[in-house]
Amino acid sequence: VETELLLIKLGGSVITHKNKAFSPNLHNLYEISKVLAEFWIENPTQMCLVHGGGGFAHVVARQYAVQSTFFSKNKLGISLVTWSARKLNDRVIESLVDYNLPVFPLQTSALIVMDNKKLKINMRIMTTIVDAGWIPVLYGDMLPGEKEARIVSGERILELLCKKFDVEKIIVCTNTDGVLRDLRKPEMGVIESINPTNMRSISRRLQSSSAIDITGGMKDKVRVLYRIARKMGVKSQIINGTNPLILKDCLHNKNVVCTWIEGEI
Numbered sequence: 001v002e003t004e005l006l007l008i009k010l011g012g013s014v015i016t017h018k019n020k021a022f023s024p025n026l027h028n029l030y031e032i033s034k035v036l037a038e039f040w041i042e043n044p045t046q047m048c049l050v051h052g053g054g055g056f057a058h059v060v061a062r063q064y065a066v067q068s069t070f071f072s073k074n075k076l077g078i079s080l081v082t083w084s085a086r087k088l089n090d091r092v093i094e095s096l097v098d099y100n101l102p103v104f105p106l107q108t109s110a111l112i113v114m115d116n117k118k119l120k121i122n123m124r125i126m127t128t129i130v131d132a133g134w135i136p137v138l139y140g141d142m143l144p145g146e147k148e149a150r151i152v153s154g155e156r157i158l159e160l161l162c163k164k165f166d167v168e169k170i171i172v173c174t175n176t177d178g179v180l181r182d183l184r185k186p187e188m189g190v191i192e193s194i195n196p197t198n199m200r201s202i203s204r205r206l207q208s209s210s211a212i213d214i215t216g217g218m219k220d221k222v223r224v225l226y227r228i229a230r231k232m233g234v235k236s237q238i239i240n241g242t243n244p245l246i247l248k249d250c251l252h253n254k255n256v257v258c259t260w261i262e263g264e265i
């Protein structure tokens, strides 16, 4: 039996101060690294991490008018966005290796290519790393194209991985307890499950992000995760990554405050 891969996304809103340029949230980063390391020592499962761009890539992209909705042509802007994403990745890797996690940093733009406007991932590299027991760490990045470059968000990377791997579940860490019923009234709690019975009405009401997020914030996150659930049958759990206890329980499959995104009921 092929082993299942555990996919974890660390939102830029958790690991950086999202509206500030180049400011990692070291507190959250180290708390998360510690929880992941403790879990992994007990359960050395096949795992892959994906992180967002937060106050690194998103802020720089905004400055250089690099947008996800169209293929950007600003060459220098693209250089700076991909470089800033890499800088954050470097910081993430540092924190994970500090807790002795055998991570393998992968430059997304060297692993995923645009082929006729379709994204393709080099599975040879991925399976070599995963099968040998490393934890690949990917991140939202810019991909070069023949004429123009394109942004690939962390969520799109999750989708590509789900197409190719047998994924157990996706844990998506962000800076809210899940999808809030009302963003302005967090005390009203989260939507516990987004599934075919309520997806339409929820997605109509969802907003993007209160921070700078050029890839569409919560609205796009839910849209892509729902597509993954429907098409690939992989469930995701959106949790508050700023609380390490929630991540810990979630890794151990305990019930936590969160939003499940499910393809069926």
Ligand SMILES: Nc1ncnc2c1ncn2[C@@H]1O[C@H](COP(=O)(O)OP(=O)(O)O)[C@@H](O)[C@H]1O
Residues within 6 Å of the ligand: 010, 011, 012, 013, 014, 052, 054, 173, 174, 175, 176, 178, 179, 180, 181, 182, 183, 206, 207, 208, 209, 210, 211, 212, 213, 216, 217, 218, 219, 221
């Ligand atoms: N209903 C909602 N519940 C929670 N967050 C929401 C909601 N609507 C919009 N958002 C915004 O989405 C943000 C999370 O998305 P995003 O900024 O892309 O996070 P990440 O960096 O983790 O990908 C929240 O911080 C919030 O501003």
Ligand SMILES: [Mg+2]
Residues within 6 Å of the ligand: 011, 012, 052, 213, 215, 216, 217, 218, 221
């Ligand atoms: Mg985002």
